[in-house]
Amino acid sequence: MPTTKHPQGAEIAMRSHTNFDLDYAFIFPQSPVDVVSSQVISGMIPTSSSFKPMEQASNVPTPKPTKPTCSVAAEPTNRLxxxxxxxxxxxxxxxxxxxxxxxxxxxxxxxxxxxxxxxxxxxxxxxxxxxxxxxxxxxxxxxxxxxxxxxxxxxxxxxxxxxxxxxxxxxxxxxxxxxxxxxxxxxxxxxxxxxxxxxxxxxxxxxxxxxxxxxxxxxxxxxxxxxxxx
Incomplete structure (x- = not known):
């Protein structure tokens, strides 16, 4: 499959499809979640059952949970x-x-x-x-x-x-x-x-x-x- 390097570092993969002349999938390594956002690629995702959504890259760090801003006790006996x-x-x-x-x-x-x-x-x-x-x-x-x-x-x-x-x-x-x-x-x-x-x-x-x-x-x-x- 031919590929083209985007000036900003993104990789553009061009795929042919029976129902589409050209499909463009923009892959941004720094934020894979954004790729599947409907706001970014609205109208560009093929509807064919053969299309499989991209899996999130394994090297993307998982956000750390934020600290609670107040103490929480589920029961009166649960000391904190x-x-x-x-x-x-x-x-x-x-x-x-x-x-x-x-x-x-x-x-x-x-x-x-x-x-x-x-x-x-x-x-x-x-x-x-x-x-x-x-x-x-x-x-x-x-x-x-x-x-x-x-x-x-x-x-x-x-x-x-x-x-x-x-x-x-x-x-x-x-x-x-x-x-x-x-x-x-x-x-x-x-x-x-x-x-x-x-x-x-x-x-x-x-x-x-x-x-x-x-x-x-x-x-x-x-x-x-x-x-x-x-």
């Missing part, structure tokens, strides 16, 4: 925890705060977490309340191996910024689960000149995007429907 850090941290925060956030995760308390003693906290922890914790201590959250300050709770979204810095100052200094190289890196970054960023404002905005809401002097995850539920 996910990283505090986001992809936009480096553009808005100092290197120290970026690295600190990578060591912390948001979590929703369940019944077994009620006995957690949060440093400096007098009010009892509520079921379903959201706090922050050291992600290195998380597997041992209910054991005696966790040092003070491994869990922190704020009464407001804006206050998470303060308790997270407190965790970095007190807990990570003595955390037995924190790898030495991480501890050393935190100390090094803390000594760097402070980068002028959005700080507390950025923390508050990202937490709200992650679905955190204030509820009677504690924080909770805002209910979010599964995709397709509206």
């Amino acid at each position: 925890a996910f990283p505090l850090a986001t992809d936009m941290d480096a553009e808005n925060l100092s290197p120290y705060q970026c690295y600190l956030r990578e060591q912390i995760e948001l979590f929703e308390t369940e019944k077994d977490d009620m006995a957690i003693k949060a440093q400096g906290r007098n009010t009892p922890i509520q079921l379903g309340q959201v706090g922050i914790r050291c992600r290195h201590c998380a597997p041992f959250a209910r054991s005696n191996r966790v040092t003070n300050g491994a869990h922190q709770f704020s009464m407001s979204v804006n206050g998470v910024y303060k308790v997270a810095l407190k965790m970095g100052r007190l807990h990570f200094r003595d955390c037995p689960m924190l790898p030495e190289k991480v501890k050393k890196r935190l100390l090094e970054l803390k000594q760097l000149p402070r980068k002028r960023g959005r700080g507390r404002e950025y923390w508050k905005e990202t937490l709200e995007v992650q679905g955190l809401v204030e509820d009677h002097r504690c924080l909770r995850f805002k209910p979010c429907p599964w995709p397709g539920q509206g």
Whole structure:
């Protein structure tokens, strides 16, 4: 079958057909899905039963799923925890705060977490309340191996910024689960000149995007429907 190279790199394959003088199939390697779009080749696809649509090239990368913008719990007993850090941290925060956030995760308390003693906290922890914790201590959250300050709770979204810095100052200094190289890196970054960023404002905005809401002097995850539920 004769072929002609298109100036833009596309390959034009000319095929003869009993019902058509010439059929042109434009094949763009960079986007095979566009080839079968009716908007691109409207009226140019043969109607013969012998015509087979092109298969998508195997080397085309599959788009990565986007991160959810709010927490999702299918049932009340389905507890959640996910990283505090986001992809936009480096553009808005100092290197120290970026690295600190990578060591912390948001979590929703369940019944077994009620006995957690949060440093400096007098009010009892509520079921379903959201706090922050050291992600290195998380597997041992209910054991005696966790040092003070491994869990922190704020009464407001804006206050998470303060308790997270407190965790970095007190807990990570003595955390037995924190790898030495991480501890050393935190100390090094803390000594760097402070980068002028959005700080507390950025923390508050990202937490709200992650679905955190204030509820009677504690924080909770805002209910979010599964995709397709509206």
